[in-house]
Amino acid sequence: MADDAQSVADRAVAALWAPDRASQGLGMQIVSVAAGAVSIRMTIREDMTNGHGICHGGFIFTLADSAFAFSCNSAGEATVAASGQIEFLEAVRLGERLTAAGRMLWERGRQGIYAVDVCREDGTLVALFRGRSHKISRPAS
Amino acid sequence: MADDAQSVADRAVAALWAPDRASQGLGMQIVSVAAGAVSIRMTIREDMTNGHGICHGGFIFTLADSAFAFSCNSAGEATVAASGQIEFLEAVRLGERLTAAGRMLWERGRQGIYAVDVCREDGTLVALFRGRSHKISRPAS
Amino acid sequence: MADDAQSVADRAVAALWAPDRASQGLGMQIVSVAAGAVSIRMTIREDMTNGHGICHGGFIFTLADSAFAFSCNSAGEATVAASGQIEFLEAVRLGERLTAAGRMLWERGRQGIYAVDVCREDGTLVALFRGRSHKISRPAS
Amino acid sequence: MADDAQSVADRAVAALWAPDRASQGLGMQIVSVAAGAVSIRMTIREDMTNGHGICHGGFIFTLADSAFAFSCNSAGEATVAASGQIEFLEAVRLGERLTAAGRMLWERGRQGIYAVDVCREDGTLVALFRGRSHKISRPAS
Numbered sequence: 001m002a003d004d005a006q007s008v009a010d011r012a013v014a015a016l017w018a019p020d021r022a023s024q025g026l027g028m029q030i031v032s033v034a035a036g037a038v039s040i041r042m043t044i045r046e047d048m049t050n051g052h053g054i055c056h057g058g059f060i061f062t063l064a065d066s067a068f069a070f071s072c073n074s075a076g077e078a079t080v081a082a083s084g085q086i087e088f089l090e091a092v093r094l095g096e097r098l099t100a101a102g103r104m105l106w107e108r109g110r111q112g113i114y115a116v117d118v119c120r121e122d123g124t125l126v127a128l129f130r131g132r133s134h135k136i137s138r139p140a141s
Numbered sequence: 142m143a144d145d146a147q148s149v150a151d152r153a154v155a156a157l158w159a160p161d162r163a164s165q166g167l168g169m170q171i172v173s174v175a176a177g178a179v180s181i182r183m184t185i186r187e188d189m190t191n192g193h194g195i196c197h198g199g200f201i202f203t204l205a206d207s208a209f210a211f212s213c214n215s216a217g218e219a220t221v222a223a224s225g226q227i228e229f230l231e232a233v234r235l236g237e238r239l240t241a242a243g244r245m246l247w248e249r250g251r252q253g254i255y256a257v258d259v260c261r262e263d264g265t266l267v268a269l270f271r272g273r274s275h276k277i278s279r280p281a282s
Numbered sequence: 283m284a285d286d287a288q289s290v291a292d293r294a295v296a297a298l299w300a301p302d303r304a305s306q307g308l309g310m311q312i313v314s315v316a317a318g319a320v321s322i323r324m325t326i327r328e329d330m331t332n333g334h335g336i337c338h339g340g341f342i343f344t345l346a347d348s349a350f351a352f353s354c355n356s357a358g359e360a361t362v363a364a365s366g367q368i369e370f371l372e373a374v375r376l377g378e379r380l381t382a383a384g385r386m387l388w389e390r391g392r393q394g395i396y397a398v399d400v401c402r403e404d405g406t407l408v409a410l411f412r413g414r415s416h417k418i419s420r421p422a423s
Numbered sequence: 424m425a426d427d428a429q430s431v432a433d434r435a436v437a438a439l440w441a442p443d444r445a446s447q448g449l450g451m452q453i454v455s456v457a458a459g460a461v462s463i464r465m466t467i468r469e470d471m472t473n474g475h476g477i478c479h480g481g482f483i484f485t486l487a488d489s490a491f492a493f494s495c496n497s498a499g500e501a502t503v504a505a506s507g508q509i510e511f512l513e514a515v516r517l518g519e520r521l522t523a524a525g526r527m528l529w530e531r532g533r534q535g536i537y538a539v540d541v542c543r544e545d546g547t548l549v550a551l552f553r554g555r556s557h558k559i560s561r562p563a564s
Binding site for chain 2: 017091
Binding site for chain 4: 328368
């Protein structure tokens with residue numbers, strides 16, 4: 001069956017990924033796709049380091065925000081972020097590969113709440129993200 | 142007098158800016174520097190757009206986070222972000238030039254709270270950021 | 283003229299205050315009312331103290347949330363909170379009188395963002411609140 | 424053995440509960456205690472309703488904040504809240520019995536991050552809370 005939730009998620013994520021210049025430009029890769037739960041990874045490059053010589057928090061947020069965006073768009077309806085809160089737990093260094101795992105916590109009508117855990121390859125948590133999403137339209141395809 | 146708060150801020154911001162590969166790589170420019178209040182601007186490039194064709198929220202957060210970082214480091218003590226909350230108010234499009242204006246709301250000992258307003262050139266608010274900072278060391282210079 | 287923003291705010295706040303068992307039961311008093319900006323005060327009672335012998339953070343949030351609610355309802359349209367973030371800055375003790383000053387930061391359509399500063403009588407900040415509001419209906423009167 | 428984590432948690436929660444005038448005054452009851460994870464319930468009373476005739480969000484936050492406080496103090500070291508973020512998902516009505524289930528998401532040194540889910544008796548989520556805690560002293564006993 002092509003129309004189950006997994007297929008819808010696969011197609012929605014692929015359709016959103018293709019024109020996503022930002023996520024691709026940062027070297028992100030999709031690790032896994034399920035309905036409401038997409039994981040993405042990214043390796044910290046030199047152009048992501050700040051004046052303290054560690055990864056700029058904005059890039060950790062951006063990775064989490066991408067995992068959030070793909071998770072909340074995985075039902076195939078155009079959805080945007082209304083807000084995001086991030087707790088920075090550990091400094092992240094050049095060359096580290098981070099994985100951001102998004103998942104839906106709650107959804108009703110056009111509103112949703114998602115959590116994203118950002119971890120190192122050894123599983124250490126480096127940031128916790130939570131965001132509120134808002135559907136802006138009916139299915140695009 | 143070289144040692145007033147303005148001079149300290151000018152020197153601290155310059156010292157943090159020089160090695161900041163992330164902020165420079167995104168084309169950010171410092172607009173103004175005062176003690177506890179730094180403004181930064183950035184123009185949205187194609188590599189900052191997402192799958193909906195608008196600016197990826199992560200880059201709006203990153204701009205705000207840079208204004209936060211320079212504001213909370215402007216006293217010359219190494220300071221990092223513990224958390225950040227952003228409210229996304231308006232979609233931002235390719236080519237728009239945003240300004241993020243940081244300011245200290247509160248500080249005591251090693252802890253601080255800062256707000257950052259992100260606006261278009263016409264003054265329209267596009268995002269509201271608030272973050273908690275934590276000093277990690279004594280003055281570096 | 284009875285229909286300017288101040289009169290609308292005065293009437294809206296009075297109409298919302300009358301049946302507000304929670305705010306009244308906690309001994310809150312309205313300090314000032316303006317369009318989008320309502321200040322409320324409350325004195326910390328014994329039944330607001332926690333196991334550490336200081337004011338339970340929930341009551342500081344509740345005071346801030348009331349100032350937020352009256353501020354975002356002051357245009358006369360029924361409006362509820364979608365989210366709230368609070369930074370606790372100082373311990374608050376039994377007998378202290380706090381004032382929570384709400385103000386609108388942004389509004390568009392049914393959405394709004396409000397800030398609330400919570401201070402002691404000497405002006406010391408004890409908490410910073412920010413919340414997102416959502417209008418649920420057209421004017422009730 | 425009296426010194427395992429469960430016994431420490433049982434004793435720490437009992438010691439913090441006894442003088443907690445706020446949680447007791449609101450009719451809260453402890454549902455379950457484990458290391459880093461305490462659940463508390465509360466029934467919405469008339470003096471918790473606001474001007475819209477529904478439960479004042481401050482009392483939902485206060486319930487969540489109590490579950491957070493007991494969870495983060497369950498290791499027996501005095502710990503306070505630095506911040507809290509709540510997403511209000513559903514209106515809560517007079518007479519409803521809510522359960523707030525806290526759990527540790529992360530801890531290192533004096534810092535911790537906790538999540539609290541607030542549900543109706545039928546399991547419906549009504550609010551999602553996340554907070555940052557800070558240990559203020561060494562073990563009190």
